[in-house]
Amino acid sequence: MKGLMALIIISLFSASTLASVNVKVNGQQYRYLNPVRLSLILQTTAKNGDWYWPACAIYSEDTADVEAMRKDVLQSIDAVAVDLSVNDEKAIALNALKRQVENWTLAKRLPVKLNRNAARLDVKQNPMLQEGNYAIYLTGRPDTVWLSGMVKTPGSYEYRNQSTPADYAEGVNLRGYADPDYVYVISPRGEITKQNIAYWGKSYSQVMPGSQIYVPLFTWLLSPDVDDLNEKVASLAVHRVLP
Incomplete structure (x- = not known):
């Protein structure tokens, strides 16, 4: 009993x-x-x-789902770089992006x-x-904006009131294969928008404090693989846990 x-x-x-x-x-x-x-x-x-x-x-x-997303992104980077020599500037840019993604802290938002x-x-x-x-x-109002992708020094940058995506992109050193026309903005709410930063169609929407700005890899030869890679990285960024 x-x-x-x-x-x-x-x-x-x-x-x-x-x-x-x-x-x-x-x-x-x-x-x-x-x-x-x-x-x-x-x-x-x-x-x-x-x-x-x-x-x-x-x-x-x-984190199983987001780690699977990360693995897919890393595999996509390798696939785009597979035919490039190690010293090719595009390969160097892709390798830098790969290191960023590997170091992101992720959780399923x-x-x-x-x-x-x-x-x-x-x-x-x-x-x-x-x-x-x-x-x-839970956090108070952030005083930073996070830049990643084709940025020579990715990380946090001081939030500037009334600044546009183009303002932030113009204020940092970009890699040679950064897309000159668009960036992805991931709002602190986790919403993704593709914003024009080119002079011919510049978006004047303001960036919210705590946002991420992903500077995508430029699509050479209209490669759909690069477009797909950029979309995947922006989607993965939604699940970043920022300091």
Whole structure:
């Protein structure tokens, strides 16, 4: 009888552990034994703080999908470079891009626009988090913009109010095979837009603080492989966890 009771207790404990929802909010761990609404988590953790909601995000810590995306990007880079000599400038540019992607910290960003009040009022912005491990990052208004791709010094740059994608592209040293006409802007919300930076059709939309700007590889000979690669890199950038 005691053995049976012990087995039941172990089974119940195991079931509750498997069904738990584990959420890290800015590094602080919270555990829920049942599926939980996002609004409840934010009500507990986000009521204090001057948060810049467009740059706040929630990620699943199951990284299998995004690591598969990264692997696909790296393979695409190798495929584009396969016929190039090591010293070819295009090969050097591709190798630099490969190192960037290899060094990105990734997690699967969920398509949820975090906002404490919106989560309370709109069920579409208040998903039920199921069993699993999650990370929520709450932040104040960023003071940086991140540049990557065909940039000689990729990384964070000071945010400049009312600046356009072209302003940022013109303010850094680009590689010789940077696309002269377009960049990809990944907003802090995770939205991707392709913006014209050429003088003949320059976009005057302002870059939000905390955005990423991916300077794509120029498509030589109208290569669809390069276009595809650029799209893949921009899509992967959505899942970057920025410092």
